[in-house]
Amino acid sequence: MAEITLNALAHSYSENPSKAEDYAIREMSHVWEQGGAFALLGPSGCGKSTLLNIISGLLEPSDGEVLFDGKRVNELKPEERNIAQVFQFPVVYDTMTVFDNLAFPLRNIGVPAHKVTSKVHEVAEILELSDQLKRKAKGLSADQKQKVSMGRGLVRDDVSAILFDEPLTVIDPQLKWKLRRKLKQIHEQFNITMVYVTHDQLEASTFADKIAVMYNGQIVQFGTPRELFENPAHTFVGYFIGSPGMNFFDAELQTDHQGHTRVMFGEHEIAIRSDVLTTLKNMAATKLRLGIRPEFVHVWDGKNDDAYQVEVDYVEDLGTYKILSFLFNGQMMKARLSEDQKVPSGQIFVSFPEQWTKVYVNEYLVEASTPMATSATQEVEDAN
Amino acid sequence: MQTKVENNKAWFLVLPVFIIVAFSAIIPLMTVVNYSVQDIFDQNTSYFVGAEWFKQVMLDSRLHDALIRQFLFSFTILLIEIPLGIGVALMMPTKGKSASLCLILVAIPLLIPWNVVGTIWQIFGREDIGLFGAFMGAIGVDYNYASDPVDAWSTVVLMDVWHWTPLVALLCYSGLRAIPEVYYQAARIDQASRWAVFRYIQLPKLTNVLIIGVLLRFMDSFMIYTEPFVLTGGGPGSSTTFLSQALVQQAIGQFDLGPAAAFSLVYFLIILLVCWVFYTTIMNMQKDK
Numbered sequence: 001m002a003e004i005t006l007n008a009l010a011h012s013y014s015e016n017p018s019k020a021e022d023y024a025i026r027e028m029s030h031v032w033e034q035g036g037a038f039a040l041l042g043p044s045g046c047g048k049s050t051l052l053n054i055i056s057g058l059l060e061p062s063d064g065e066v067l068f069d070g071k072r073v074n075e076l077k078p079e080e081r082n083i084a085q086v087f088q089f090p091v092v093y094d095t096m097t098v099f100d101n102l103a104f105p106l107r108n109i110g111v112p113a114h115k116v117t118s119k120v121h122e123v124a125e126i127l128e129l130s131d132q133l134k135r136k137a138k139g140l141s142a143d144q145k146q147k148v149s150m151g152r153g154l155v156r157d158d159v160s161a162i163l164f165d166e167p168l169t170v171i172d173p174q175l176k177w178k179l180r181r182k183l184k185q186i187h188e189q190f191n192i193t194m195v196y197v198t199h200d201q202l203e204a205s206t207f208a209d210k211i212a213v214m215y216n217g218q219i220v221q222f223g224t225p226r227e228l229f230e231n232p233a234h235t236f237v238g239y240f241i242g243s244p245g246m247n248f249f250d251a252e253l254q255t256d257h258q259g260h261t262r263v264m265f266g267e268h269e270i271a272i273r274s275d276v277l278t279t280l281k282n283m284a285a286t287k288l289r290l291g292i293r294p295e296f297v298h299v300w301d302g303k304n305d306d307a308y309q310v311e312v313d314y315v316e317d318l319g320t321y322k323i324l325s326f327l328f329n330g331q332m333m334k335a336r337l338s339e340d341q342k343v344p345s346g347q348i349f350v351s352f353p354e355q356w357t358k359v360y361v362n363e364y365l366v367e368a369s370t371p372m373a374t375s376a377t378q379e380v381e382d383a384n
Numbered sequence: 385m386q387t388k389v390e391n392n393k394a395w396f397l398v399l400p401v402f403i404i405v406a407f408s409a410i411i412p413l414m415t416v417v418n419y420s421v422q423d424i425f426d427q428n429t430s431y432f433v434g435a436e437w438f439k440q441v442m443l444d445s446r447l448h449d450a451l452i453r454q455f456l457f458s459f460t461i462l463l464i465e466i467p468l469g470i471g472v473a474l475m476m477p478t479k480g481k482s483a484s485l486c487l488i489l490v491a492i493p494l495l496i497p498w499n500v501v502g503t504i505w506q507i508f509g510r511e512d513i514g515l516f517g518a519f520m521g522a523i524g525v526d527y528n529y530a531s532d533p534v535d536a537w538s539t540v541v542l543m544d545v546w547h548w549t550p551l552v553a554l555l556c557y558s559g560l561r562a563i564p565e566v567y568y569q570a571a572r573i574d575q576a577s578r579w580a581v582f583r584y585i586q587l588p589k590l591t592n593v594l595i596i597g598v599l600l601r602f603m604d605s606f607m608i609y610t611e612p613f614v615l616t617g618g619g620p621g622s623s624t625t626f627l628s629q630a631l632v633q634q635a636i637g638q639f640d641l642g643p644a645a646a647f648s649l650v651y652f653l654i655i656l657l658v659c660w661v662f663y664t665t666i667m668n669m670q671k672d673k
Contacts, residue, residue: 058569079575091570093584104584105574152574 002068002160002193004032004055009064011050017062024050026217027064032161032195034069037187039204040197042214043240048197051214052163055195056085068160084153084162088169090145092137098124099133102151109156123151126186143171143179150179154186161193168203180207201241213237229293230356235363238291244323246291247333248360253286263288263359266329268308271354279366280359289360296356297335299324300349301342307349315343326350419645437646447647449622450630451654457626458605461544465601466594468545469552474586476557487557490550502614505543509615529616533623536616540624543611548604552597559593560586595666599659606655627651 011025020026024047032038040048053059055066057078065072073081084105093101102120111119124130127147132140137148146167153162164183168176184207187194196207204211205225212222213236220234221227225241232238238246251265261281263270270290272280280288300307313325313332322337324344335350337343359366420437424430441447472490477483496504509529511517520527529539563585571581609628612618618625618633625633631651635644 053569056573058572078569078572083573085569085573087566087570089564089566091567093588095588096584104576104580108575108577108580149570152570 003034003070004161004193004195005067005070006030006051006055007065007067009051009054009061009066011047011054011059011061011063023062023217025054025061028218029064030212030219030222032193034193035191036210037184037194037208038196039208039211040195040214040219041199041201041204041211041240043199046214047217048199048214049165052085052165052195052197055161056083056163057081058085082156082158082160084156084159086146086149086153086162086164086167088166090142090149090170092140092145092148094136094138096137097133098129098135098137098140098148101137101148102129102133102155105152106155119155119157123154126154126189127151127182143175146171147179150183154190157190159192161195164194164196166198167196168198176203183207201243213240215240231365231367232291232358233365235289235291235360238293238358242293242295244294244334246293246358247297248289248291249328249331249333251288251290253280253288255281263290265290268329270352270357272357272359273354276359276366280361283361283366285361285366287361288366289363291358291360292352292356294323294334294336296353297333298351298353299335299337299341299344300351302349304349304351307351309347310350312345312348416645416648419641420649423642433642437642438650441643441647441650444643446622447627447630450625450627453623453625454606454627457541457544457608458602460541461548461605462598462601464541464545465549465552466598468549469597470556470590470594472549472553473556473560474582476553478561487554490553493547493550494554496547498610499614501543501547502611505539505546505611506615509539531620533620536620536624540612540615543615544605544608547611548601552601555593555597556590559590563589591666591670595663599662602658602662603655606658 007029008027009025009029010023010027012023014022017023040051042048050059054061057066057073057076057080060074065074067073068081078085093104096104099120102123103116106116106119120133121130124133127150129144129147129151132144137145140148150167153159168179171179180203183194183196186192196204198204198207208225210222210224211228212219213228213234214220215234215236221232221237223231223233228237228241232241232246235246235248238248249265251263251270253261254264255261261277263272263277263280298307308328310326310328310333313327315325315337316323321339322341322343324335324337326333326335326348328350421432421434422430423433423436476486476490493501508514508516509527511521511528517527517529526532527535529535567585567589568581571585576584607628608626609632612624612626613629616624618629631644631647634640634647
């Protein structure tokens with residue numbers, strides 16, 4: 001069991017990386033605390049698996065270091081790091097029985113036979129494989145094979161961490177849910193650090209306490225599912241988390257003769273929290289992106305002075321809720337309506353509550369008076 | 385209940401294959417069967433002799449010896465070529481220019497015609513002008529494949545190993561390349577030793593190519609003719625006379641077509657039987673208990 005620290009880590013598959021695009025992992029630092037259940041969420045090709053393989057030691061990073069409990073492990077091979085990893089496709093040793101498969105990692109490190117037997121039975125019990133122990137692994141179904149793969153990760157009780165690389169891809173949907181619960185149970189029982197790679201936000205949020213969202217080789221936000229939803233630190237998080245994703249539109253910061261600062265979307269002024277506005281003034285950034293979640297867009301029943309007049313495009317009924325698509329100043333946006341809300345048509349009025357209207361500069365969130373905002377601001381300044 | 389409609393029209397689709405197989409295998413084989421049960425003098429004079437030729441062949445001690453020699457030879461070369469082929473395949477580089485170069489080098493013996501292989505080794509093994517023979521002489525080994533049966537045998541075996549191990553190696557190489565990288569990664573995570581990786585990942589995944597390799601090498605070595613014929617001519621004495629050569633001596637040397645035909649059929653059945661036994665055994669071993 002260990003705390004895993006990534007320090008100024010970067011990785012490139014090309015030999016002489018020159019530009020940022022050459023890097024699968026762009027310089028990043030991150031800490032996975034001991035005993036946590038984490039998800040690494042991101043689209044295909046964003047570097048999730050690369051990062052996982054660097055942690056397990058299957059890949060050596062081009063730059064930076066990996067620390068287990070503060071000790072540098074860059075030079076250690078995976079077999080010396082004492083880590084468990086479950087892969088996307090189940091890996092079983094075909095010619096061995098299920099029992100021998102589960103016993104394999106223990107026998108490799110010379111655990112005495114009686115301990116092997118008791119440990120294998122314990123793990124088989126948890127994974128509901130007890131009645132399969134004598135079978136050859138070759139004849140198992142895909143989900144049973146994947147359980148055996150997971151089991152091999154669980155038999156060693158001193159592993160630093162268990163890494164899962166989209167382990168439920170090949171599993172049927174009903175079983176997926178069951179296995180995910182099983183993993184959660186195992187986590188609670190053993191208190192081992194677990195990192196779970198996935199591109200499915202639902203999978204990530206049901207498994208993990210904290211999710212790291214990865215985009216273009218970097219972790220753009222690390223937080224609880226709620227934080228990711230309510231306060232996306234990067235436009236990508238807003239777009240990727242939630243269904244549908246956040247509405248984004250470009251706006252401009254304007255200062256008039258009296259020194260009043262306003263955020264304008266075409267002809268319309270958009271209300272922004274005053275502390276955020278102060279930060280924006282200090283940053284002197286004029287090109288902004290505003291984001292608001294469809295869940296937070298307020299749709300009024302009638303005309304309202306605070307609301308903008310928009311045109312309904314269409315409404316999708318998704319059973320338990322409806323998605324309203326509307327055109328605001330030529331820009332398509334979405335709002336989520338509850339099932340009992342009346343279905344609007346034609347010209348309607350919507351408003352964007354101030355606290356849910358997020359401002360992004362260079363794709364990063366701008367927010368005043370919280371520690372996160374300072375770092376975001378810092379990065380923005382670096383980028384400029 | 386629904387009644388099943390019997391329709392045999394699909395058999396017509398098999399007809400072309402049947403015709404081709406008939407002309408390529410069944411009809412020529414029938415000619416052999418024809419000879420094996422008759423004593424044929426010329427086009428108009430032939431006598432039906434029943435199983436007479438078969439009896440004669442079965443009791444022929446010369447053929448018994450050749451058969452024993454043949455089995456001994458086939459098993460010896462299988463015992464050497466299969467492990468050696470796997471070993472070579474494991475050592476071959478997996479990527480880059482060296483991989484292609486290595487593949488070409490390994491494949492070269494396979495491209496050489498049988499009789500040329502025999503000639504190469506005939507010269508290679510000579511004490512006066514052959515590198516191998518001269519080398520053996522230089523290190524003080526009394527080596528002469530033309531007069532000493534043991535030397536003749538080991539040279540024939542060595543020649544076959546040189547000629548055909550590359551086939552096993554190439555088959556294994558392709559089998560090894562087909563193993564997904566993730567198996568090796570999982571093995572590293574499980575802290576498996578190099579031997580365990582071979583025993584539990586590589587060998588099981590190679591089973592299918594090895595079955596093909598063993599069957600091909602068994603059939604080919606069991607029918608070996610040209611190379612020992614060119615190298616030793618079956619001698620000294622009849623120490624390297626294998627079944628094919630015995631058959632040729634009988635059919636063409638002595639013109640005993642009847643016994644030779646009977647012998648051919650027995651020969652054919654032995655190969656078929658051994659392959660069948662081997663294949664069934666392997667397939668049963670692989671089954672889930």
